[in-house]
Amino acid sequence: MVDFLIKAEGETDPEYGCQPEARPITEHIRKGVINLDKPMGPTSHEIDSWVKRILHVEKTGHGGTLDPKVTGVLPIGIDHATRVIQMLLGAPKEYVCLMRLHDSVAEKKVQDIFAEFTGKIFQMPPIKSAVKRELRVRRIYNVNILEMEDQDVLFRVKCEGGTYIRKYCHDIGEALGCGAHMAELRRTVSGPFHEDETLKTLHDLTDAYHAWTEDEDESQLRECILPMERAVDHLPKIIVRDSTVDAICHGADLAAGGIMELSPNIDRGNTVAILTIKGELVAAGETLKTSGEILNEKKGIMVNIKKVFMEPETYPKMWK
Numbered sequence: 001m002v003d004f005l006i007k008a009e010g011e012t013d014p015e016y017g018c019q020p021e022a023r024p025i026t027e028h029i030r031k032g033v034i035n036l037d038k039p040m041g042p043t044s045h046e047i048d049s050w051v052k053r054i055l056h057v058e059k060t061g062h063g064g065t066l067d068p069k070v071t072g073v074l075p076i077g078i079d080h081a082t083r084v085i086q087m088l089l090g091a092p093k094e095y096v097c098l099m100r101l102h103d104s105v106a107e108k109k110v111q112d113i114f115a116e117f118t119g120k121i122f123q124m125p126p127i128k129s130a131v132k133r134e135l136r137v138r139r140i141y142n143v144n145i146l147e148m149e150d151q152d153v154l155f156r157v158k159c160e161g162g163t164y165i166r167k168y169c170h171d172i173g174e175a176l177g178c179g180a181h182m183a184e185l186r187r188t189v190s191g192p193f194h195e196d197e198t199l200k201t202l203h204d205l206t207d208a209y210h211a212w213t214e215d216e217d218e219s220q221l222r223e224c225i226l227p228m229e230r231a232v233d234h235l236p237k238i239i240v241r242d243s244t245v246d247a248i249c250h251g252a253d254l255a256a257g258g259i260m261e262l263s264p265n266i267d268r269g270n271t272v273a274i275l276t277i278k279g280e281l282v283a284a285g286e287t288l289k290t291s292g293e294i295l296n297e298k299k300g301i302m303v304n305i306k307k308v309f310m311e312p313e314t315y316p317k318m319w320k
Contacts, residue, residue, distance in 0.1 A: 004239065004261040007295055012242050012277035016315045019278050020227035025218045029055060030079040032225035034205065035198040038066050038074040038187075047202075051076050054206050063088035063231070064161060064190050072187035073195060081228035084309055087271075087284060091191030091234050092141065094158045099169045101151040102179035110153060113175050114143050123167050138163040152183070161191075192233035200224045228309070229281045232273040236263035238294075238303065239275050240282065245315035248274060248283050254303035259294060266291040272303060276315070283308045 023031065038047055048060045061082035063075040072095075077085030101110075118140045125136070139160040147154040157165065166182045173180025188195045200223075208220035240248070244258030254274060266272060266287055274283040285303040287294075294302050 003264075004237070005264055005291060005295055006261055007259050008241075010241055010260055010277070016242065017245075017276055017278050017280050020229045020280055023227070025212070025221065028222065028227070029057065029225055031081050031228045032078045033081050033085060033228050033231050034076040034078070034200060034225055035193045035196075035230075036074045036076050036205075037195075037199045037201050038071055039202070040069055040071050043068050044074060047074060048076065050202060051078070051205065054202070054209055061085055064091075064093065064187075066187060067166075067185075070185045070187065072185075073190045073193050073199065074187070075190055075193045075231065077228065077231070078225065080309075080311075081231070083307065084228045084231045084281065087232055087235070087273075087307075088161070088191040088193075090161045092158060092189070093161055093163070093187060093191075094156065094189035095165050096146070096154070096156050096186050096188055097165055097169065097182060098184040099153045099155065099172070099180050100183040101153065101176065102173065102181075104151060105176050105178055107145075107148050109176065110148065111145060113172055114145060114155070116175065117168065117172055118143055121168075121171075123164055123171075125164060125167070136162075140168075153180075156188075158189070192230060198226060198230075229273075229275070229279060232281060232284065235273045235284070236266045236270055237273050237275055238262045238266075239277060242277065242315055243318040245276055245282055245310065246312060246317045248305055249308055249310050249312040249314065251305070251308070253301045253305050254285060256294065256297040256299050256302050259302060262291055262294055264291050266294065271306075274303065274305070276310075280310065280314075282310045 044062045044065045048062055052060045057079050059079050059082050061077050063085040066074055120137055120139055122135055123138050141158040143157040145155045165185055169180050169182040205224050208224045211217040212221045239261040240258045270287045272287055283305050284307045285305040287303050289302050
């Protein structure tokens with residue numbers, strides 16, 4: 001874990017707020033996210049509806065849509081956390097894909113073409129997509145051929161959010177001159193969510209809910225549902241004083257005097273997560289200064305707040 005830079009010392013009042021992991025179970029659910037293992041078949045919106053019914057909550061929403069035939073990591077936000085899950089849309093994604101070539105091609109040629117399709121690439125979204133069809137640039141961070149057998153190519157790709165892997169396969173097939181299509185796809189990473197012990201199925205969630213409602217055992221539900229703060233683990237952080245929290249909740253930008261600690265290597269224009277000393281997510285915003293500048297500034301606005309996630313009056317009003 002990266003050490004925080006200390007700008008000021010201070011304490012937090014235990015009377016207000018609480019550590020995310022210590023929230024009462026009903027609040028934990030309302031401010032929770034699920035690292036869900038999407039099965040093949042249903043749409044992402046259908047998964048939202050099923051989670052809503054399983055947990056008997058008012059609202060659910062997913063981060064980064066997966067097509068019906070695609071499986072893997074689908075983060076789901078519950079009630080209050082549905083807005084937080086939007087912070088994942090631009091986050092890096094990783095997939096394991098089985099691509100089928102339409103003719104036999106030498107493995108060396110396939111490797112060379114993959115090398116050309118690394119870095120910045122141009123993509124036209126497919127006709128059946130939820131976005132406007134216009135040429136756009138996406139970044140392929142790295143791509144690895146795991147196995148190649150006859151006309152099947154198994155590869156792992158880490159890419160910018162919003163990259164269409166189906167289109168990526170099609171374009172590689174065009175470049176090879178033989179054609180290709182995506183046969184199978186699984187998402188293994190979405191921002192801070194991975195294929196690890198936190199990845200849960202709909203069955204896991206159903207069992208956990210029944211254990212809570214029928215046996216009063218909330219431990220399984222706490223394993224399935226993570227605090228919404230996990231959805232911003234991939235972002236740099238700024239920790240603020242208790243006295244600053246409610247002002248931000250009422251729409252104030254973050255000034256230098258309210259900052260206690262911050263992540264190193266923050267640049268101007270970065271999206272950062274604003275946290276309390278207890279680790280609760282307050283807001284997200286865009287930085288106006290670098291880490292070094294924030295550390296040394298005594299006054300002035302350091303972060304333009306773009307989204308507020310904490311309810312006002314969670315912490316006492318200490319501003320005029």
